[in-house]
Amino acid sequence: MLIDVSYKENIPVVKISGELDMYDSTKIESVFNSVSEESDVIIDCSEISFVDSTIIGLFVRYSLDKGKNSKKVVLVNVKTFFIQLLELAKLTKLFEVVGTIDEYFTNINN
Numbered sequence: 001m002l003i004d005v006s007y008k009e010n011i012p013v014v015k016i017s018g019e020l021d022m023y024d025s026t027k028i029e030s031v032f033n034s035v036s037e038e039s040d041v042i043i044d045c046s047e048i049s050f051v052d053s054t055i056i057g058l059f060v061r062y063s064l065d066k067g068k069n070s071k072k073v074v075l076v077n078v079k080t081f082f083i084q085l086l087e088l089a090k091l092t093k094l095f096e097v098v099g100t101i102d103e104y105f106t107n108i109n110n
Contacts, residue, residue, distance in 0.1 A: 001016065001017065001018040001019070001020055001024045001027070001028075002016070002017040002018060002047075003015070003016050003017070003027060003028060003031050005031060005034070005035060008042075008101065008105070009105065010039065011039050011040055011041070011042060012035040012036060012039065012041050012042065013042045013043075013044060013101060014031060014032070014035065014041060014042065014043045014044065015043075015044040015046075015047070016028065016043065016044070016045065016047070016048055017047035017048065018047070018048070018049060018050075019048075019049050019050035020048060020050060020051045020052065020055040021050070021051075021052040021054065021055065022052060022054035022055075024055065025054050025055060025058050028055065028058060029058055029062075032058075032062045037066075037069055037071070038069070038071070039071060040066070040071050040072050040073070040074055041062075041066065041071070041072075041073050041074065042074045042076055042101060042104060043059075043073060043074065043075050043076070044076050044077055044101065045075055045076065045077050045078045045079065045082060046076075046077030046079075048079065048082060049079075051082060051085065056085060056086075056089065056091070059073065059095075060091060060094055063094040063095055064094065067094075072095070072096050073094075073095055073096075074095070074096045074097075074098060074104050075095050075096070075097045075098075076097075076098050076099065076100055076101050076103070076104060077099070077100060077101075078097055083097065
């Protein structure tokens with residue numbers, strides 16, 4: 001697993017790559033905790049090839065925590081398998097899912 005944080009217009013963009021399982025949860029959680037609580041957070045999922053239930057739970061907790069501050073977790077470049085997992089677990093309402101990072105910024109600037 002690789003994880004990188006960059007910023008676009010002061011919004012953190014967390015890019016995660018690889019197969020994500022319980023062994024990666026501590027590192028991912030640490031990165032989530034290090035980014036600003038005062039903005040939305042974009043998670044670029046374009047290079048995620050697998051997620052287990054531990055990671056889904058981590059994403060859900062993070063989204064719920066962000067929601068307490070009226071902020072959201074935005075998933076971009078999400079592969080079909082990941083969307084299907086979220087749909088099966090009835091978790092799609094916890095996230096904003098958009099096609100690309102640019103699409104997110106177009107939506108918030110209009």
